[in-house]
Amino acid sequence: MFGGSGFYSFLEDVERVEIATPFGSPSASVTIGSVGGRRVAFIPRHGERHQFPPHVVPYRANVWAMRSLGVERVFGPCASGSLKAGVKPGEFVVCDQIVDRTTGRPSTFHEGPQTTHVSFADPYCPEMRTVTIAEARRLGIPVHDRGTAVVVQGPRFSTRAESAFFARQGWEVINMTQMPEAVLVRELEMCYVGVALVTDHDVGVRDETEPVTQDEVFRVFTENNERLRGLLLRAISVMPDERSCPCGQALAGTRFEI
Numbered sequence: 609m610f611g612g613s614g615f616y617s618f619l620e621d622v623e624r625v626e627i628a629t630p631f632g633s634p635s636a637s638v639t640i641g642s643v644g645g646r647r648v649a650f651i652p653r654h655g656e657r658h659q660f661p662p663h664v665v666p667y668r669a670n671v672w673a674m675r676s677l678g679v680e681r682v683f684g685p686c687a688s689g690s691l692k693a694g695v696k697p698g699e700f701v702v703c704d705q706i707v708d709r710t711t712g713r714p715s716t717f718h719e720g721p722q723t724t725h726v727s728f729a730d731p732y733c734p735e736m737r738t739v740t741i742a743e744a745r746r747l748g749i750p751v752h753d754r755g756t757a758v759v760v761q762g763p764r765f766s767t768r769a770e771s772a773f774f775a776r777q778g779w780e781v782i783n784m785t786q787m788p789e790a791v792l793v794r795e796l797e798m799c800y801v802g803v804a805l806v807t808d809h810d811v812g813v814r815d816e817t818e819p820v821t822q823d824e825v826f827r828v829f830t831e832n833n834e835r836l837r838g839l840l841l842r843a844i845s846v847m848p849d850e851r852s853c854p855c856g857q858a859l860a861g862t863r864f865e866i
Contacts (some may be wrong), residue, residue: 609683609840610653610670610789619648627676631668631714635660638673644845649677653785662762662784668714671792680851681736681799683840684789688757688781688804689765691774691813698832700839701755701781701804702741706731708787710761715788717795724795724862731790733799735853736843740801743842749835755780757804759787765819771812782810799855805836 619641626637635655641648651670654660674682688701695701718724737753744751758774760766762784766774774782781804793800811819 609648609650609685610785611650611683611685619643619650625677627673629669629672629676631672632666634669634673635666638677640677643841646844648844649674649679653789663710663713665785665789667789667792668717671789671796671798672717674793675796675798679798680856681733681801681847682793683736683801683803683843684786684793685803685805685836685840686783686785687807688783689808689810690806691758691771691779691782691810693809693813695752695755695780695806696750697806697808699750699752699806700744700836701752701757701806702732702737702744703757703781703786703802703804704730704732704737704754705756706786706790706802707756707758707777707779710759710784710787712761713788715791717792722863724859726791726795726858726862728791728794731794732801733853733855735848735851736799736801739847740803740839740843743846744839747835747838747842749839752780755804757781757783757786757802760784766810766812768811771810773812775810775812780804781806794855794858797856797858799851799853803836803839805832 619639622639622641624637624639634651636652639650653665653670741751741753756779758779760782786802790800
């Protein structure tokens with residue numbers, strides 16, 4: 609699991625593991641503990657002191673560290689702005705699509721000499737999405753069962769013109785961390801689900817919308833942190849033991865051989 613430092617409270621029987629990767633150090637040491645009788649690994653994607661802004665998070669090291677521990681499924685909760693009036697602060701969106709508007713972030717493990725083209729038409733694991741949506745509804749959490757996340761470079765927020773453009777495309781939420789995290793997870797044949805916790809309406813949604821501030825994002829996120837923790841606890845606990853999705857065979861037929 610990737611998330612904020614508040615998620616340490618999930619885990620029981622905790623141990624800390626330092627992992628070296630070919631892509632440098634992860635954002636922090638990996639915390640391993642138990643949730644519902646299952647072993648879970650956790651990395652705060654921004655670091656323990658939130659020292660890594662979104663455009664410099666060591667995404668490749670984080671994802672590689674997870675896979676090296678044998679992780680098969682990854683939850684990627686994230687704070688997000690809403691691009692639709694009907695998607696409100698405090699609600700959750702279990703995304704089904706991504707639009708990548710980031711630049712310059714190392715975004716693949718496959719840099720040659722063997723060329724690899726991984727399929728990313730459906731970026732989120734269908735099995736994880738189904739379970740997460742069902743558990744959100746069971747807990748009475750207001751949840752949207754689909755949505756497109758546009759991922760911007762950051763660390764700045766959008767201009768009104770940018771935000772209005774994104775909203776006109778019909779996309780649901782905007783954040784800064786789902787890419788390249790999601791595609792890197794796919795490249796290592798793990799499953800991934802993005803759970804967006806909506807913290808604000810982005811400035812282009814309505815003319816009167818006030819510009820978002822980091823304080824406001826943290827305030828709404830903190831107010832809803834318990835619900836997010838509860839959802840993730842339930843989803844982890846009831847996830848099927850064996851994967852029935854295609855994620856574990858994501859590299860089949862992807863390599864160009866001469």
